[in-house]
Amino acid sequence: MDEIDKPEDIVLETRALTRVYGERVPVKALDGVDLRIKRGEVVAIVGPSGSGKSTLLNLIGALDRPSSGEVIVNGTPISQVRNLDRFRGQTIGFVFQSHNLLPTLTARENVEVPMYELAISGSQRRRRALELLALVGLAKRGDHLPNQLSGGERQRVAIARALANQPAILLADEPTGNLDTKNTAEIMALLGRLNREQNVTLVIVTHNTEVSAAAQRVVTIRDGKIQRDVQLASELERELIELKSSALGQAILRGDELPAGLHEIAPQLHDLLERV
Ligand SMILES: Nc1ncnc2c1ncn2[C@@H]1O[C@H](COP(=O)(O)OP(=O)(O)OP(=O)(O)O)[C@@H](O)[C@H]1O
Ligand SMILES: [Mg+2]
Numbered sequence: 001m002d003e004i005d006k007p008e009d010i011v012l013e014t015r016a017l018t019r020v021y022g023e024r025v026p027v028k029a030l031d032g033v034d035l036r037i038k039r040g041e042v043v044a045i046v047g048p049s050g051s052g053k054s055t056l057l058n059l060i061g062a063l064d065r066p067s068s069g070e071v072i073v074n075g076t077p078i079s080q081v082r083n084l085d086r087f088r089g090q091t092i093g094f095v096f097q098s099h100n101l102l103p104t105l106t107a108r109e110n111v112e113v114p115m116y117e118l119a120i121s122g123s124q125r126r127r128r129a130l131e132l133l134a135l136v137g138l139a140k141r142g143d144h145l146p147n148q149l150s151g152g153e154r155q156r157v158a159i160a161r162a163l164a165n166q167p168a169i170l171l172a173d174e175p176t177g178n179l180d181t182k183n184t185a186e187i188m189a190l191l192g193r194l195n196r197e198q199n200v201t202l203v204i205v206t207h208n209t210e211v212s213a214a215a216q217r218v219v220t221i222r223d224g225k226i227q228r229d230v231q232l233a234s235e236l237e238r239e240l241i242e243l244k245s246s247a248l249g250q251a252i253l254r255g256d257e258l259p260a261g262l263h264e265i266a267p268q269l270h271d272l273l274e275r276v
Helices: 053-060 084-091 107-117 122-135 151-162 181-198 209-213 235-245 247-254 266-275
Strands: 010-021 027-038 042-046 068-073 092-095 169-173 201-205 217-222 225-231
Touching: 010 053, 010 201, 027 053, 027 201, 027 225, 042 053, 042 181, 042 209, 053 068, 053 169, 053 201, 084 107, 092 151, 107 122, 107 151, 122 151, 151 169, 151 181, 169 181, 181 201, 181 209, 235 247, 235 266, 247 266
Parallel strands: 042 201, 042 217, 092 169, 169 201
Antiparallel strands: 010 027, 010 068, 217 225
16 A cells, blocks of 8 residues: 655655766766655664765765755755755764764764854854763763763763754664663663654664664665665554563463453453554
């Protein structure tokens, strides 16, 4: 069944997007990619090393120009944008694998950097930077330099910085690549919360299966082409699947005696678990 999207629902679109690197020995890093991403979607971009994931992200974020094809953001073709710096600053936030914070600036000052594009006073800038640091759980770390923070904390500062101009779209290239499992889970929880509460559209390049499992949609790139584009289950379905594989879920399915409180709803839960 074809799903018809209203044009205003599409926040990001690529049409026959192609990028060829080099002239003497051309490498077709991206080869005719058509992609439509809706407002508020969480999309993971996966695929082998060298398949074109970063190339795609850089083109979407207007950090690079296509050899042919087009990127359309909020209905505007990027090729028609006059002031790319301002466009990027107002629409798109970036988080990279190496958070590239400026080492001589504090966490708060790093978050303030993109706000210099905005017509706001120094005190407003500071206030907003502190709000963003609080949002990522670093309210008390504003005066710390990057080398006084852990890797996960630095990545959270980078996310706060990416959100400084309230972008509609957050692009992240291996945002958890340098992090351990616990920090990866925290960063993903944070990104998920931003998506739900602020309706930020997330496009995340990742090698990490936990990260792609947290997405609603997984796009697989191979040899510069989209190989697969899969819509995952809803959040509720995913939680039910998780419950089903837990000890409690198994007990419910077996019809074991359950603790008071759960006992009453066990039949309904049993039916739900059988359906996922
Ligand atoms: N600046 C460049 N000049 C020439 N070739 C490049 C350049 N950047 C990337 N490539 C080539 O384009 C292809 C796609 O690279 P890209 O960085 O997009 O891959 P990737 O999927 O992000 O890989 P990884 O998972 O290793 O980060 C590769 O073959 C790469 O060698
Ligand atoms: Mg890459």
